[in-house]
Amino acid sequence: MIIESADIFLFELPLIKTYTTSFAEIKSKRSIIAKLTASGFVGYGEGATLPFPFYVPDYADVSFLVLKKYILPRIIGVDVDNPASLCDLMSHIKGYSFAKTAVETAFWDLYSQMLDKPLREILGGDRNEVEVGGAIGIIKNRDQFLKEVDANVNKNVPRLKIKIEPEWDLEPVKLIREKYPHLPLLVDANSAYTLDDINLFKNLDEYNLMMLEQPLAWNDIVDHAELQAQIETPVCLDESILSAEDARKALKIGACKIINIKPGRVGGLTEAKKIHDLCRENNVGVWCGGMLECSVGRFFNLSIASLPGYIYPADMSSSEHYFADDIVVNKYIVQGKTTKVPDFLSEFCVDEDKLCKYTVESASASD
Numbered sequence: 001m002i003i004e005s006a007d008i009f010l011f012e013l014p015l016i017k018t019y020t021t022s023f024a025e026i027k028s029k030r031s032i033i034a035k036l037t038a039s040g041f042v043g044y045g046e047g048a049t050l051p052f053p054f055y056v057p058d059y060a061d062v063s064f065l066v067l068k069k070y071i072l073p074r075i076i077g078v079d080v081d082n083p084a085s086l087c088d089l090m091s092h093i094k095g096y097s098f099a100k101t102a103v104e105t106a107f108w109d110l111y112s113q114m115l116d117k118p119l120r121e122i123l124g125g126d127r128n129e130v131e132v133g134g135a136i137g138i139i140k141n142r143d144q145f146l147k148e149v150d151a152n153v154n155k156n157v158p159r160l161k162i163k164i165e166p167e168w169d170l171e172p173v174k175l176i177r178e179k180y181p182h183l184p185l186l187v188d189a190n191s192a193y194t195l196d197d198i199n200l201f202k203n204l205d206e207y208n209l210m211m212l213e214q215p216l217a218w219n220d221i222v223d224h225a226e227l228q229a230q231i232e233t234p235v236c237l238d239e240s241i242l243s244a245e246d247a248r249k250a251l252k253i254g255a256c257k258i259i260n261i262k263p264g265r266v267g268g269l270t271e272a273k274k275i276h277d278l279c280r281e282n283n284v285g286v287w288c289g290g291m292l293e294c295s296v297g298r299f300f301n302l303s304i305a306s307l308p309g310y311i312y313p314a315d316m317s318s319s320e321h322y323f324a325d326d327i328v329v330n331k332y333i334v335q336g337k338t339t340k341v342p343d344f345l346s347e348f349c350v351d352e353d354k355l356c357k358y359t360v361e362s363a364s365a366s367d
Contacts (some may be wrong), residue, residue, distance in 0.1 A: 018137075056242070154338065158313045185209055277305050305341075
């Protein structure tokens with residue numbers, strides 16, 4: 001399948017309300033859509049990074065430049081047999097996983113259309129529905145925070161995730177446990193702590209948490225292993241796992257008991273599947289995290305989350321939970337504890353007019 005043309009769109013969707021983490025406030029979602037044309041098919045993908053380099057070094061504007069200058073010229077006019085071959089074409093580029101994910105997922109869309117087979121089936125998924133949990137950013141107003149918790153509980157979410165940071169960690173957990181002692185709960189620190197905070201983590205052991213997500217440095221594995229050896233709560237790694245090789249090393253030294261696989265963070269579905277397979281071999285459960293993707297990115301996350309090793313609820317709230325608008329005709333919606341995995345991205349139907357409306361910069365390449 002020869003890639004005849006490629007278009008990339010750097011776009012920005014306003015959030016309904018600010019989403020706060022330990023590293024920043026997010027008021028709008030800056031993301032990238034890739035559009036590939038080959039053999040009469042058109043495929044779309046998303047590289048859903050953030051507007052700043054505070055999560056990992058990669059961020060939207062730089063990803064766009066890497067796509068424009070280095071990735072598109074490399075893939076245009078090339079006969080690509082499968083997604084793994086496309087990844088090989090980009091392997092000489094170090095890092096920039098979100099940029100790679102944009103075109104890699106667009107090619108998965110093309111590949112699925114060419115085979116006329118649902119993407120989840122091609123990947124090896126064994127179900128057409130996945131569980132989706134709730135998530136709450138940092139909200140330090142107690143009443144507002146509990147209102148958000150109640151709203152999630154009323155939606156009957158299978159688990160709730162809350163963001164924490166120093167001076168807002170034990171308190172929100174206590175507030176939840178006083179009202180909902182048996183609610184499946186996890187906390188996400190986004191690298192806000194060090195091993196000096198070991199007493200805090202030991203205190204969190206008392207609250208029956210599902211997991212403690214990425215408590216230490218974004219690029220650390222060694223200290224996480226030391227932490228996991230001293231606490232009962234399972235450590236889940238997110239930012240530290242940028243590849244299957246990172247996952248192998250983390251599992252080898254006992255740095256975690258769970259891994260959050262975000263396709264964008266690891267370079268796409270091909271690498272995400274490798275991590276999934278490795279974790280299954282080692283009896284380590286995984287789940288699919290989100291990067292505030294629009295409905296395009298959600299489709300690919302849902303598809304990979306249908307694999308058997310994804311045993312924890314995903315981070316994929318409805319598009320309307322975060323955005324007043326989207327770039328598709330049929331927005332991604334969650335109803336109840338589970339959501340259907342679409343067979344094809346076309347079920348959401350990318351709206352080119354809306355994509356243009358929210359695009360701040362674009363670039364094209366053709367054979």
